Amino acid sequence: MANSIKNDLIASGFVPNVEKSQWEPVQKIEFLGACLDSKDFTISIPKKRIDKAVNTMLEIENSIRQHRRVHVKKVASFVGQVISMSIVVGNLCQFMTRYLSIDISLAPNWSYFIKLSTQSLEQLSFWKKNLTEINCRHLNHNPSYTKIIYTDASTIGYSGYEVNTPNGMVHGAWGIEEAVKSSTWRELMAVFKVLKALSIVLASNRVKWFTDNQGVCSIIEKGSMKTELQDLAFKIHSFCVKYSIIVDIQWIPREKNQIADYLSKIIERDDWGLSPFIINLIIDKWGTIDIDWFASPHNAKLPVFYSRFWNEFCAGVDAFSANWNEKFGLFVPPVTLLTRVLSKMLKENARGIIVIPCFSDDIEELPEVLAEKVPLIPELLVSARADSTTKSYMNAFQRWRFWASSNSVGEEDILPAKPFIFALYLCSLVQSASGATSAANNGIKDRLFKRHGRWKSDKAKDGYIKDSLKERLLVSQTLGI
Incomplete structure (x- = not known):
């Protein structure tokens, strides 16, 4: 068949190149600068190309050894030779010549002698050690990901x-x-x-x-x-x-x-930590601490710590999944987890130090000059809203203001309100609502408990009163339902 093809080519006017033609079937052949092996199903770079690249490396090393510099064209030649091997070596050719390419780009012209960076010298050393070992690629490789x-x-x-x-x-x-x-x-x-x-x-x-x-x-x-x-x-x-x-x-x-x-995009808003000074005080008083159960890379004070998410330094994640009684630990949890932490500590008989923040009054810490300007905040907040919005909520706010003033709450704590004081106010509303319902169901006149609850209208008063089940059933009985 090979002779038949050869004769057909000649008859068609083509002149085959004798040196580059292979008329007998073979399992290994050099084609387009690469060796194809159908027996092992591999592809590799011919030895003469490998030797040429190695010789170029030796010339570069010799020039650096003698003159501390090398001609930019010599380096560019080596980079080109390596990148041409990418059919076998892959993207590693470009990756491991990048520093050499950066040095080449810094040369003002092609007649320049350049000084190679430390990284470029390391890349030269890499190719000198590994070029022969990585000169093989299996064509039947089918990777699976784990x-x-x-x-x-x-x-x-x-x-x-x-x-x-x-x-x-x-x-x-x-x-x-x-x-x-x-x-x-x-x-x-x-x-x-x-x-x-x-x-x-x-x-x-x-x-x-x-x-x-x-x-x-x-x-x-x-x-x-x-x-x-x-x-x-x-x-x-x-x-x-x-x-x-x-x-x-x-x-x-x-x-x-x-x-x-x-x-x-997660922001851990309840994240907080201890200063090194406080940590040293704790260690001086109670001795060495084995582990910090609640920490992050930026606030960890001990070499061994647990974190909410994995990071390069933590020993583990999710402290609640670990056993706390095996090590003497430091507990500096987010405030929102305090109840859960205390419950697990008691359940597992944990040993360690738990630190709970005590937040001081922000206004008390202000300089006197700034403290005098605190009353300006309510005015600014009110003016930032539309008139219709302000009117809609004014009655509710006035009710809160009246309650706060009646209970000796300072004007600076009315707006913005302190969470704990406002929680007490909400509790009083619940009590007022239940008290009004009880009074109404026991026959107390509306006028009396309306004054007691400080409601200005019947509509406001009725919103806090729940009719008893007996009275609701009476309506159905009267209508004959």
Whole structure:
């Protein structure tokens, strides 16, 4: 058949190149700069191309050793040779030559001698050690993923979660400097922080990673010409190598990443912590503390702590799922969890120190000059509303003001009102309502308990009175229903 094809080509006017033609069937052939092996089903770079790249590296090293600089064309030649091997090595060719490309871009012209950065020298060393070992790609490779991650970042913080891991959510807040970084930097940092937080879960796994930032996908696969982003991408790559994590990152539209998007915008408003001074006082009085059960990366004062979400430093998440009586712990919980914390401590006979905040009066802490201006707040709040809105709520507010004044509450605590005092007021309303109902059902004249409740109209008075079941049934009996 080979001879038949050869004769047909010649008869058609074509002149086959004898040196480049292979007329006998073979299982291994060099084609378009690559070696195809149908027996092992692999593809590799020919030895002569590998040797050429190695020789170029040696020339670069020799030039640096003698002159501390190297011709920019020599470096560009090496980068081009490596990138041409991407059919076998993949995106690693571009990723592990980015620092070299950055150094090349800094040269003012092509006749310039450049000084290579430390990162570029490290990349040269990488190719010198690994070029031969990674020169093989299996064509029948069909990867399957054992972990699935979604990540996102906002101006508030970052988040991520592993689909099949219980409590596998990661969350953190940005610092002041981090919050003003570019969206690509924040999304890339989110990937790095989630990697570190879930390192135990992801180690030795092939991970499918989803993000709604296309730039992040490109940077993780190929690197970036921006040094700041390339540094971060290199940290991600090095971390994956250290923990044998293979990441296949893919872009998805924002509407398919809503959970991670929601988590990245969480603000822990009831988060608070202790100063190092207070921690030292506690340790001096009660001794060494083994663990902080309620902390976050930015307020943790002990090396071992539990957090609400996974992060790179915490020992675990969800303190309520742990056994508290095994370690002497520090309990600094959010105020909203105090009841639940005390209940679990009693149930498990926990040992440790619990710290509860005592919030002082804000007005008492004000300087005298500012304290005199507190009465201006009610006027400002009233003027900020439309007249119709103010009139609608004025009667209810006047009732609150009258009650507060009658109970010696200062004008500065009437508006804005203190939560605890207003809670007492609501309790008094409940008592007034139940008292009015009781009076009405026992035959007390409306005029008397109307004055007692300080209601100005019958409509206001009737809103607090509930008719007894007997009186309601009497209406049905009278109507013959």
